[in-house]
Amino acid sequence: QTISPLGVEVRYGRLNLLNSYGSELQTLPMTLQVEYYNGTGVGFVPNADDGCTVINDVVITDADVSDSLSVAETCIWDSAAQSGSYNCASAGNPGDQFSALPVASNFNLNLMGPGAGNTGVLNVTVNAPGYLDFDWLGGGMTDPTGTASFGLHNLNNRTIFMKEVR
Numbered sequence: 213q214t215i216s217p218l219g220v221e222v223r224y225g226r227l228n229l230l231n232s233y234g235s236e237l238q239t240l241p242m243t244l245q246v247e248y249y250n251g252t253g254v255g256f257v258p259n260a261d262d263g264c265t266v267i268n269d270v271v272i273t274d275a276d277v278s279d280s281l282s283v284a285e286t287c288i289w290d291s292a293a294q295s296g297s298y299n300c301a302s303a304g305n306p307g308d309q310f311s312a313l314p315v316a317s318n319f320n321l322n323l324m325g326p327g328a329g330n331t332g333v334l335n336v337t338v339n340a341p342g343y344l345d346f347d348w349l350g351g352g353m354t355d356p357t358g359t360a361s362f363g364l365h366n367l368n369n370r371t372i373f374m375k376e377v378r
Contacts, residue, residue: 227344234363
């Protein structure tokens, strides 16, 4: 962060969307937040001071057409079509509703559970303002994309505990 000649604090930032997975029967939260580079060893941190960046175009695409989930089976909980064309017919709980402006760096992006038997993977891309694009893959500045996985982690009902060992 630096101070401009007019005394305004300027930060190098990005919009970050994390992958998420969960049950096809429940709302799936996806972390979408504004971050800035703090200039120390920590790197990018949430930018709770950003209260003016507007996000109103979230795109959902089918990542795997062979699974049993299509884009039409989910939507973004939204109170007034703030997320673009993938808003739900009715708004979710107030705590689940997407916010076009960040609150404490978070846009509160939640996808509606697609329902029983609708399991699979979707890609979610946020059309970010150019100043929040980032070089995610080392090939140039792009919008953030995350993967939403619904119901892909069903375990045998007889399993009490499972641990992955590396």
